Amino acid sequence: MIDILRTRRSIRKFKDRKIEEEKIEIIREAMLRSPSGRTRNPWRFVFVDNKDLIEKLSKAKEHGSAFMKSAALAIAVCGDEKESDTWIEDCSIAAVFSQLTAHSLGLGSCWVHIRNRKHSDEITSEEYVRGVLSIPESLRVHSVIAAGYSDEEKDGIPKDELQYDKIKYNGF
Ligand SMILES: Cc1cc2nc3c(=O)[nH]c(=O)nc-3n(C[C@H](O)[C@H](O)[C@H](O)COP(=O)(O)O)c2cc1C
Structure with missing residues (x-):
């Protein structure tokens, strides 16, 4: 694990190469193994490998999402705030699990923050991503x-x- 942590970096440029299904399955498994407060598992994950949808997702924010256009996979990490008051922490852990697992499989990744971000003056990034991926309104992105x-x-x-x-050590 420490070798994974020592070599991990955010990657924002990707080759035009598909990710093998076996690797995607390992990432899915890793995310579903994330711990969550009171085991409420309030998360939902939308795996996106459709290039048109990934391109749309790359427009989720004015800054910090455009690089996603070249990604082979985008995983929208969503949470149901009614299921748990630790949904943000739980989603964060699952997101990091996906990134560390991706790195262990020879893949690069980067987190694109959506919650509390704006797509434009009119709509939030959450509303935008919900619209692109048909995510129900009851879920936070x-x-x-x-x-x-x-x-x-x-x-x-x-x-x-x-x-x-x-x-x-032993106090601040
Ligand atoms: C909560 C959080 C939000 C982030 N949001 C974005 C983002 O929207 N766009 C982006 O390109 N990188 C984003 N990042 C990646 C950080 O910029 C990156 O982790 C940081 O610069 C440290 O670089 P490193 O990951 O290579 O060590 C985010 C990371 C975290 C943990």
Whole structure:
């Protein structure tokens, strides 16, 4: 696990290459193995491999989503806030599980934040993504994870650049 964490980076450029179904199945399994508060599992995941839909999703925000256009897979991470008051935490864990699993399979990924973001002056990013993927109004859209075979080289953050000063011992 530590090797996965040491080499993980956000990837925003992807090769024009499909992800094998076996790898997608492993990502699905990993997400469904996420822990959640009181095991409420308030999440729903929409796996998108349709290029036209991915292109539409890449327009979810004015900034920070355009790169998704080249992704082979986009996973909309949604949550039902009525099922659990920890839906944001639960969705975040599932999103990170998907990213770490993707990396372990030789894939790159990047989180595109959707909740509390705007598509335009008229609609939120959540409303936009709901419209593109026919997601029911009862669900919140937390994030979209873009994934694919990486088309950029990025080193892990060197250990001596980690912010060890943010860790305190036996009190602040
Ligand atoms: C909560 C959260 C929201 C993020 N939203 C976006 C986003 O909307 N667009 C984007 O390109 N990257 C997004 N990222 C990726 C961060 O920019 C990235 O993790 C950060 O710059 C550190 O880089 P690294 O992941 O390569 O270590 C997000 C990451 C997190 C954890």
